[in-house]
Amino acid sequence: MEFLSANIINTTTQISVNSNTTVASNLFNRDPIYQYYTDGMANDLTTTSITITFDATTAVSRIALVDTNFKEFSVFYNGTTASTFALTAADTTVSSYTGNADENKYFRFATTLCTSITVNAKKTITANQEKRLGLFVISDLRISLNLIPSAQGYKPRIVPKQVVHRLSDGGVRLHNIRNKWETSMDLDFITTTQRDGLFDVYDLGLAFNFCPFGTATGWDASIYEAVWDGPFTFYEYSDNAASSGFSGKVSLKETPT
Amino acid sequence: MTVTVKTLIKDPIAKVFRRASIKRRNLVTGLFESDWVEITPDVKSFGKITNQIDSVRRNKFKFGNAKLVMDNKNGEYNPHDSPSSLWYGYLNQQRTLVKIEAGFISPVKNEYGVWVRNEFPAESLWDSAVWDSASHSWDASGSSAVFNGIISGDLPLSDKNDVVLNIKPLVSIFQDFPARNLTGWTSTGLTASQFVTMLRDQTDGAGSFIFRPFFGNTTSQWDISTTSNVFSNLNTATAEDVIDKTAWEVVEKLAEAENFVPYVSRTGIFKFISRTAVDTAASFQFHGAGSVNTEYGHTIKSVSSYGFKISNYYSRVQIKWQTPSTSTSYVVQESTLTVSAASNPWVLGVRTLAIENTYIPTSTVAQTLALSIFTDVSSLKKEIEFTTSFVPHLDLFDRFSMYYDPAQFTAANLWDQNNWAADDTSTASDLIFDASKGDALILEGEEFKFLSFEIDLDNFQNKFLAREV
Numbered sequence: 230m231e232f233l234s235a236n237i238i239n240t241t242t243q244i245s246v247n248s249n250t251t252v253a254s255n256l257f258n259r260d261p262i263y264q265y266y267t268d269g270m271a272n273d274l275t276t277t278s279i280t281i282t283f284d285a286t287t288a289v290s291r292i293a294l295v296d297t298n299f300k301e302f303s304v305f306y307n308g309t310t311a312s313t314f315a316l317t318a319a320d321t322t323v324s325s326y327t328g329n330a331d332e333n334k335y336f337r338f339a340t341t342l343c344t345s346i347t348v349n350a351k352k353t354i355t356a357n358q359e360k361r362l363g364l365f366v367i368s369d370l371r372i373s374l375n376l377i378p379s380a381q382g383y384k385p386r387i388v389p390k391q392v393v394h395r396l397s398d399g400g401v402r403l404h405n406i407r408n409k410w411e412t413s414m415d416l417d418f419i420t421t422t423q424r425d426g427l428f429d430v431y432d433l434g435l436a437f438n439f440c441p442f443g444t445a446t447g448w449d450a451s452i453y454e455a456v457w458d459g460p461f462t463f464y465e466y467s468d469n470a471a472s473s474g475f476s477g478k479v480s481l482k483e484t485p486t
Numbered sequence: 487m488t489v490t491v492k493t494l495i496k497d498p499i500a501k502v503f504r505r506a507s508i509k510r511r512n513l514v515t516g517l518f519e520s521d522w523v524e525i526t527p528d529v530k531s532f533g534k535i536t537n538q539i540d541s542v543r544r545n546k547f548k549f550g551n552a553k554l555v556m557d558n559k560n561g562e563y564n565p566h567d568s569p570s571s572l573w574y575g576y577l578n579q580q581r582t583l584v585k586i587e588a589g590f591i592s593p594v595k596n597e598y599g600v601w602v603r604n605e606f607p608a609e610s611l612w613d614s615a616v617w618d619s620a621s622h623s624w625d626a627s628g629s630s631a632v633f634n635g636i637i638s639g640d641l642p643l644s645d646k647n648d649v650v651l652n653i654k655p656l657v658s659i660f661q662d663f664p665a666r667n668l669t670g671w672t673s674t675g676l677t678a679s680q681f682v683t684m685l686r687d688q689t690d691g692a693g694s695f696i697f698r699p700f701f702g703n704t705t706s707q708w709d710i711s712t713t714s715n716v717f718s719n720l721n722t723a724t725a726e727d728v729i730d731k732t733a734w735e736v737v738e739k740l741a742e743a744e745n746f747v748p749y750v751s752r753t754g755i756f757k758f759i760s761r762t763a764v765d766t767a768a769s770f771q772f773h774g775a776g777s778v779n780t781e782y783g784h785t786i787k788s789v790s791s792y793g794f795k796i797s798n799y800y801s802r803v804q805i806k807w808q809t810p811s812t813s814t815s816y817v818v819q820e821s822t823l824t825v826s827a828a829s830n831p832w833v834l835g836v837r838t839l840a841i842e843n844t845y846i847p848t849s850t851v852a853q854t855l856a857l858s859i860f861t862d863v864s865s866l867k868k869e870i871e872f873t874t875s876f877v878p879h880l881d882l883f884d885r886f887s888m889y890y891d892p893a894q895f896t897a898a899n900l901w902d903q904n905n906w907a908a909d910d911t912s913t914a915s916d917l918i919f920d921a922s923k924g925d926a927l928i929l930e931g932e933e934f935k936f937l938s939f940e941i942d943l944d945n946f947q948n949k950f951l952a953r954e955v
Contacts, residue, residue: 298598404946
């Protein structure tokens with residue numbers, strides 16, 4: 230379970246694409262029905278390039294590609310195709326694929342200082358389709374939990390913003406506006422270092438990304454920008470011995486799009 | 487199945503959207519920017535939007551304001567001189583154009599796995615058979631706009647980090663403008679439609695239009711029905727009927743004299759059209775309890791008021807069209823009172839609609855107007871006020887029909903007709919099993935036209951007031 234910085238991609242001026250510029254802003258739009266897609270590149274011999282350029286040299290250690298159909302693609306930094314990321318706990322050693330079959334990818338790697346990050350995509354999972362990428366998250370790890378909560382103490386839920394109409398015959402019609410993630414976690418036996426790391430996230434004063442179970446293969450695409458509401462309760466001891474660690478509750482709510 | 491706004495209105499679960507956008511004015515040219523800037527993510531509350539005619543009294547047109555509560559934690563809605571303001575580098579926030587849209591979304595994935603958003607009501611009208619797949623939005627006509635207006639009034643900041651944008655309807659630009667400052671008068675006077683056209687084409691003297699930019703900067707956003715009566719008093723900027731009036735007051739007086747209505751449609755089109763203009767057929771049907779309809783579905787949540795509107799019935803229309811209080815200054819159109827069941831003045835009483843409008847040029851015009859109004863008000867008509875789930879695409883004067891608990895007496899339910907009643911007729915003395923659901927309210931396709939509507943954008947709910955056609 231990882232707490233990450235907010236997506237570094239947050240304005241179109243950072244983005245350079247070689248196709249369909251008008252939908253480039255969808256790369257950082259978390260609404261699933263907004264995606265970046267190419268126009269006129271439904272051919273596995275053409276290469277789509279997406280480059281994110283930072284204002285200043287930026288530390289990056291996590292990248293998420295959500296809702297993509299890239300089969301042969303590579304992710305590299307500073308404009309050098311050879312500068313791929315050395316992935317940890319992944320299905321390949323570096324961020325370059327020739328036969329990817331996953332629609333969602335979550336890359337972990339050691340913190341790397343970058344001035345730009347580029348995705349070059351050539352082939353698609355179903356051959357010769359327009360390339361698409363629903364959400365592109367570039368981020369840096371703030372804290373990874375050493376201990377995950379028990380199933381009983383982990384309550385992720387999708388909360389709809391909806392209007393319930395009770396009609397004249399008693400029937401009900403629903404009008405849905407958006408779904409948002411909310412997660413509450415009860416954590417026990419947290420070390421002092423972890424507690425302080427969580428407090429840094431809590432006290433940050435900024436939104437952050439939360440990725441509960443990010444994996445390079447078979448990832449469920451669960452990553453969202455959140456705020457931590459309510460009190461910070463990790464100064465409670467988990468047991469009668471101070472060395473047992475701390476217990477507390479994390480309450481996360483997804484931010485507006 | 488082809489998705490349309492009608493199918494989405496009746497769907498048990500539908501995805502809806504709201505969108506607010508602004509157009510600011512250039513700091514140098516003073517002109518509106520060409521593209522809308524979306525501010526939806528900052529909206530904390532959309533509130534309600536109201537549009538109505540004759541709510542206070544006949545020929546008084548009231549257009550509701552909109553009110554957007556904005557999250558201002560980053561200072562985007564600070565005054566234009568604040569660097570964090572969206573208006574920094576643009577003109578003052580006042581008179582910024584605001585467009586509020588609402589409707590349904592029906593996303594579908596195309597062959598590349600890309601979502602096509604498909605908003606309804608949609609802007610364009612394409613031929614689905616020729617140009618696109620049946621699920622694309624191009625097949626539906628209309629617009630998702632529900633309100634067009636301008637920011638007006640104080641925009642105070644507070645420690646709650648909220649800013650309330652008060653948005654006046656577009657007609658407010660006429661309500662503030664002195665009629666004597668208009669140019670384009672002719673010595674012989676103007677017709678009503680010529681006056682409204684003069685408003686449309688009004689410039690600052692240097693060729694820049696002063697009203698048109700608020701209506702898409704085009705003449706196609708003005709729907710002006712031609713009129714023929716010449717109002718000779720509208721001949722100079724200092725004429726008695728002009729000098730102390732606003733442009734809107736003149737429009738209202740002209741509308742009264744022509745039996746017209748001036749209003750801005752929800753899509754931002756200025757309309758100056760005949761009050762008696764009504765669609766020849768109902769464009770929508772509302773169904774409530776006891777009514778089953780698979781085409782329009784069940785949309786009525788409640789009916790708060792239904793019945794004859796005696797306060798809008800008049801047996802006598804009196805128009806005073808000249809200033810002196812002499813008999814020649816009045817024309818009267820009335821029903822003759824006789825003591826009989828067929829005489830409305832006897833049955834319902836004598837009620838006079840008195841109108842004073844010195845714009846009217848001749849007795850003949852006054853008489854024609856009196857007759858036209860009399861035709862509209864001399865029969866007792868029903869009005870209905872009801873609440874529905876979200877119906878985004880209807881507008882003032884749209885014609886529709888109502889069905890509520892229509893399963894009343896049917897021949898099949900006559901009990902033992904042979905013994906108890908004449909077998910060829912149904913009369914009040916028959917014994918009848920009533921198949922209706924028990925409400926006193928029964929509507930079987932009665933047709934109405936809208937006099938007002940309110941869209942609650944926080945609850946995606948409509949409230950309508952309508953008058954029998």
